[in-house]
Amino acid sequence: MHTLTRTARTTGLFYLGVAITGLLGYLVVRPMLFAADDPDETLANLVTHGSLARAGIALELGMVVTQTLTAVWFYRLFRTVRPVAAGGIAAFGLVNAIVGLVSAAALATALQVSVDGIGDAAANVQILYLVSDNLWGVGALFFGLWLVPMGWCVLRSGWMPRALGWILVVGGAGYVLSAFLRYLVPDAHVVVEALAYPASVGEFWMVGYLLVRGVRRRALDEAPPAPRMPAPATS
Secondary structure (H helix, E strand, C coil): CCCCHHHHHHHHHHHHHHHHHHHHHHHHHHHHCCCCCCCHHHHHHHHHHHHHHHHHHHHHHHHHHHHHHHHHHHHHHHCCCCCHHHHHHHHHHHHHHHHHHHHHHHHHHHHHHHHHCCCCHHHHHHHHHHHHHHHHHHHHHHHHHHHHHHHHHHHHHCCCCHHHHHHHHHHHHHHHHHHHHHHHCCCCCHHHHHHHHHHHHHHEEEEEEEHCCCCCCCHHHCCCCHHHHHCCCCC
């Protein structure tokens, strides 16, 4: 297998890990524990379903690990195409990982408070879950920002469909806009969710393309040959 194809597929595998851990943690486990309007219910859920809460923390940490690896491997993939844009993907992706890390710490603290009953446990747990939720909310800035240079690298390299590149750029911009609208226009839930759809399409397309195709044949033909390791000297 060509080195470029291997790098692309490894990137896709890590990106798939981000998708799986992020979706399970945020869209499946969190709603089962966090009742936005009822602190007592949130506390009761944590006390009753401690194992599920721990699984949610583990998923958040899994997202941090896979997000970090994805950011680094995207840099490896595109650094010869557009070094600055590739560095932007890595930098913004690492910020995403930091957001997830702080969110995981908030969830872990909430679980500890629910077990130890520190202070007003219900209120404290609710605040920590709100902090975690808003970390994801403001983190949409960087969830979007890392897609823009990613799309730009796709467009400039020609290694993947141009439509994919444009969807990533537009989806990234929509994600950034959704982060502002979430707080400037709190009632615009439908618009905020709609702005994230193009980004989701682009990300899943990117994951699928990396895993199935890697890169276009053209990229392999144009890529410089991998350096050969010198043969060991013999006496």
